[in-house]
Amino acid sequence: DIQMTQSPSSLSASVGDRVxxxxxxxxxxxxxxxxxxxNPGKAPKLLMYSASTxxxxxxxxxxxxxxxxxxxxxxxxxQPEDFATYYCQQSYSIPYTFGQGTKLEIK
Amino acid sequence: EVQLVESGGDLIxxxxxxxxxxxxxxxxxxxxxxxxxxxxxxxxxxxLSVIYSGGSTYYADSVxxxxxxxxxxxxxxxxxxMNSLRAEDTAVYYCARHSSGYYWFDYWGQxxxxxxxx
Numbered sequence: 001d002i003q004m005t006q007s008p009s010s011l012s013a014s015v016g017d018r019v020x021x022x023x024x025x026x027x028x029x030x031x032x033x034x035x036x037x038x039n040p041g042k043a044p045k046l047l048m049y050s051a052s053t054x055x056x057x058x059x060x061x062x063x064x065x066x067x068x069x070x071x072x073x074x075x076x077x078x079q080p081e082d083f084a085t086y087y088c089q090q091s092y093s094i095p096y097t098f099g100q101g102t103k104l105e106i107k
Numbered sequence: 108e109v110q111l112v113e114s115g116g117d118l119i120x121x122x123x124x125x126x127x128x129x130x131x132x133x134x135x136x137x138x139x140x141x142x143x144x145x146x147x148x149x150x151x152x153x154x155l156s157v158i159y160s161g162g163s164t165y166y167a168d169s170v171x172x173x174x175x176x177x178x179x180x181x182x183x184x185x186x187x188x189m190n191s192l193r194a195e196d197t198a199v200y201y202c203a204r205h206s207s208g209y210y211w212f213d214y215w216g217q218x219x220x221x222x223x224x225x
Binding site: 001032034036038042043044045046049050055087089091094095096097098099100101 | 142144151152153154157165167168201206209210211212213215216217218
């Protein structure tokens with residue numbers, strides 16, 4: 001199975017900050033990497049697919065990059081609604097594993 | 108509008124069985140890949156199973172041999188039959204639609220809670 005490791009596990013930031021979350025795969029997954037946002041008590045929401053393609057309706061302050069084993073999700077200017085937990089997911093092979101999550105908290 | 112509505116979650120004793128349902132609207136489950144994903148309390152997301160449009164099914168090792176994914180095209184509903192339940196199966200269970208022909212999840216249900224406890 002492909003292991004997905006996110007860092008950091010938690011992050012404190014302020015509105016307007018630029019933040020970056022990293023996701024590392026245990027083997028080459030090319031660009032088969034997706035990002036989700038989850039608010040407490042809610043279902044995950046797709047933000048980004050294929051490493052860098054923004055899902056329809058997602059604000060452009062979100063961006064993704066990377067290929068191979070190392071990927072990043074960047075939020076250029078944090079808004080109050082962005083404080084949530086973020087998960088990466090590889091779609092290269094079954095089982096479709098997720099990272100452990102990064103909880104973004106208000107400083 | 109695409110909607111997924113799960114049901115069937117309950118409190119069940121270890122060793123018991125439960126069937127979860129995921130009623131879809133706005134699209135046909137038969138034409139899409141569909142997955143089940145769960146989230147234990149305070150934990151991350153765990154992919155469990157997928158059924159492809161052609162009918163092929165795959166499972167995570169943690170549920171292989173105990174859980175069965177299926178669908179009823181006439182009811183436009185996805186199912187997860189869960190047998191031999193364990194305490195570690197306690198979680199919110201989500202059904203999720205794969206974006207057409209791909210392996211990321213573009214729509215999710217609201218989740219249904221399964222608690223395995225005596």
